[in-house]
Amino acid sequence: MSIIETDALTRRFGDLTAVDCVSLQVSSREIFGLIGPNGAGKSTLIKMLTTLLPPSSGTARIAGFDVVSHPAQVRAHIGYVPQLLSADGALTAYENLLLSARLYLIPRKEREMRINAALKLMDMESAAHRQVQGFSGGMIRRLEIAQSMMHEPVVMFMDEPTVGLDPVARRAVWDHVRQIREELGTTILITTHLMDEADELCDRIGVLHAGRLQEVGTPQELKARIGPDATLDDVFAEITGTEIVSGGSYRDVRQTRASARAHS
Numbered sequence: 001m002s003i004i005e006t007d008a009l010t011r012r013f014g015d016l017t018a019v020d021c022v023s024l025q026v027s028s029r030e031i032f033g034l035i036g037p038n039g040a041g042k043s044t045l046i047k048m049l050t051t052l053l054p055p056s057s058g059t060a061r062i063a064g065f066d067v068v069s070h071p072a073q074v075r076a077h078i079g080y081v082p083q084l085l086s087a088d089g090a091l092t093a094y095e096n097l098l099l100s101a102r103l104y105l106i107p108r109k110e111r112e113m114r115i116n117a118a119l120k121l122m123d124m125e126s127a128a129h130r131q132v133q134g135f136s137g138g139m140i141r142r143l144e145i146a147q148s149m150m151h152e153p154v155v156m157f158m159d160e161p162t163v164g165l166d167p168v169a170r171r172a173v174w175d176h177v178r179q180i181r182e183e184l185g186t187t188i189l190i191t192t193h194l195m196d197e198a199d200e201l202c203d204r205i206g207v208l209h210a211g212r213l214q215e216v217g218t219p220q221e222l223k224a225r226i227g228p229d230a231t232l233d234d235v236f237a238e239i240t241g242t243e244i245v246s247g248g249s250y251r252d253v254r255q256t257r258a259s260a261r262a263h264s
């Protein structure tokens with residue numbers, strides 16, 4: 001069953017079509033990665049799926065609920081981990097989770113049980129009563145993921161969940177994302193600029209470029225379409241005309257090639 005389903009979903013800003021006729025199905029329990037260069041339309045797509053921005057045309061349904069006609073039901077079924085830091089550094093992990101439990105209207109008598117379950121799932125029990133400002137980046141990220149799943153959503157949207165983390169902390173986040181899916185059966189949609197993250201963590205990947213969903217497939221399928229030894233970096237370069245340079249940022253292949261020609 002599709003938990004996320006869009007049909008010709010489109011969003012325009014004046015003359016610019018930021019998301020252009022995107023039709024996508026994401027199944028229950030899938031970890032789906034959305035990749036694409038800066039400005040490809042990833043955030044705009046997520047904003048429409050989380051009811052923060054109305055579509056210009058087309059439809060989107062989350063867990064069967066239309067984002068335009070049933071926004072409250074959609075919100076009750078989703079968790080959102082934003083890119084910007086959202087945990088309060090002056091509070092402890094437990095206090096942050098208590099705030100989220102109140103925000104998600106979890107009944108008072110259930111709160112302690114849910115907080116302890118979230119702390120356990122994210123391996124943070126020993127840090128529960130420490131102030132967040134002393135946490136590492138990876139611990140803060142795990143706490144934020146815990147905060148966004150207090151109400152056991154059927155879908156979680158994570159905007160670049162490991163940005164700024166070192167390789168060890170990133171792997172810890174990946175392990176916990178997988179664990180959420182295993183234990184709660186959650187469907188997870190992440191955006192990422194990291195090809196190894198998309199390759200290792202995601203069951204399927206969608207490549208967005210200039211607002212259009214250019215390709216969708218498993219990492220293996222996407223690589224096989226390019227060639228026998230292709231990497232996901234090659235897939236990205238082929239589809240978007242941008243290549244990834246060390247550090248994870250992009251260089252425009254066309255621009256690089258044009259300047260190489262100019263200097264030859």
Ligand SMILES: Nc1ncnc2c1ncn2[C@@H]1O[C@H](COP(=O)(O)OP(=O)(O)OP(=O)(O)O)[C@@H](O)[C@H]1O
Binds near residue numbers: 016038
């Ligand atoms: N509120 C807005 N008003 C006008 N244009 C917008 C608005 N929001 C986004 N855009 C434009 O829509 C396009 C898609 O932007 P979006 O932020 O969705 O891309 P993105 O793939 O998330 O990029 P990034 O990887 O940098 O986060 C860009 O050209 C952007 O400038």
